[in-house]
Amino acid sequence: MEKRNVNVNYIKVNSASFSSILSIGDTAYAGPKSRGIAVQKEGAIFTKKDEVQFKNYDLFSRKATWPKKAKHVRQHIHHHEPNINMEYASFIGIGSSSICQVGSIDKICAEARLKHFRILRNNESHTKK
Amino acid sequence: MNIEVHNWGLNVGNVCIDALSASSIFLIGDNDEMTLSSFFDTPPEAFTVGNIVPLAP
Numbered sequence: 001m002e003k004r005n006v007n008v009n010y011i012k013v014n015s016a017s018f019s020s021i022l023s024i025g026d027t028a029y030a031g032p033k034s035r036g037i038a039v040q041k042e043g044a045i046f047t048k049k050d051e052v053q054f055k056n057y058d059l060f061s062r063k064a065t066w067p068k069k070a071k072h073v074r075q076h077i078h079h080h081e082p083n084i085n086m087e088y089a090s091f092i093g094i095g096s097s098s099i100c101q102v103g104s105i106d107k108i109c110a111e112a113r114l115k116h117f118r119i120l121r122n123n124e125s126h127t128k129k
Numbered sequence: 130m131n132i133e134v135h136n137w138g139l140n141v142g143n144v145c146i147d148a149l150s151a152s153s154i155f156l157i158g159d160n161d162e163m164t165l166s167s168f169f170d171t172p173p174e175a176f177t178v179g180n181i182v183p184l185a186p
Contacts, residue, residue, distance in 0.1 A: 001159070001161055003158065003159045004136070004139075004158065004159055006157050006158045008157060020149070026158070030154070032152040032154070033152060034151050034152045036151070057170075059168050059170045060168075062168065064166040064168075065166075066164055066166060067164060070130075071130065072130075073130045073131075073132060074130070074131045074132070075131075075132045075133075075134070076131075076132070076133045076134070077133075077134040077136065078133075078134065078135045078136065079136045080135060080136060080137050080138070081136065081137055081138035081139070084139045084140075084141075084157060084158060085139070085140045085141070086140075086141040086142075086144070086157055087141070087142050087143060088142070088143040088144070089143075089144045089145075089146075089157070090143075090144070090145045090146070091146050091149060091155070092146070092147050092148060093147065093148045093149070093150070094148075094149045094150075095148065095149065095150045096150050096151050096152065097152050098149040098150055098151070098152060098153050098154065098155075099153075099154045099155070099156075100149060100154075100155045101154065101155070101156045101157065101158060102157050102158065103157070103158045104156075104158035104159040104160060105154070105156060105158070105160050106160070106161045106162070107161060107162045107163075108154060108160065108162070108163040108164070108165075109163075109164050110152040110153070110154060110163075110164075110165045110166070111152060111165075111166045111167070112151035112152040112153075112166075112167040112168070113167070113168040114151060114167075114168070114169050114170070115170045115171075116170070116171040
């Protein structure tokens, strides 16, 4: 499919971290995958016992059910205006394998798996307060 | 299925985004095919009292 040009006058990115991409130009295939466990603990004294492993939780090994491929779609796209214009784009944080793309991407297949834990202190400590 | 798209013009002024995270994509441009999958798990027992007991793998 014929792609349009992109003109961005001003782009400002504060931080691009944890294998994220700020890409200017065209891309054929993008397949970002990210896995994360967030542990929130009252008292915030993290010990070796708080270590969590991806392999302990089947959320990270479960197979993803991808949507079935669409039946044959005949698509005609007419770009009467060859350019996409943008004045100003500003990002504070681009994190955990995210992509900020100025230009086109043909195919994207993205996956994100996130698990949260909130650890409160034992009951007696609540009653003491 | 037939689909016909006529793009007459795309001009955007300002975009300010705080955070892009967890394999998300901010695309200024064209795209053919996009398949996204996400798993999010905050089970009721996500908040445990005392330390974490890992489940049997």
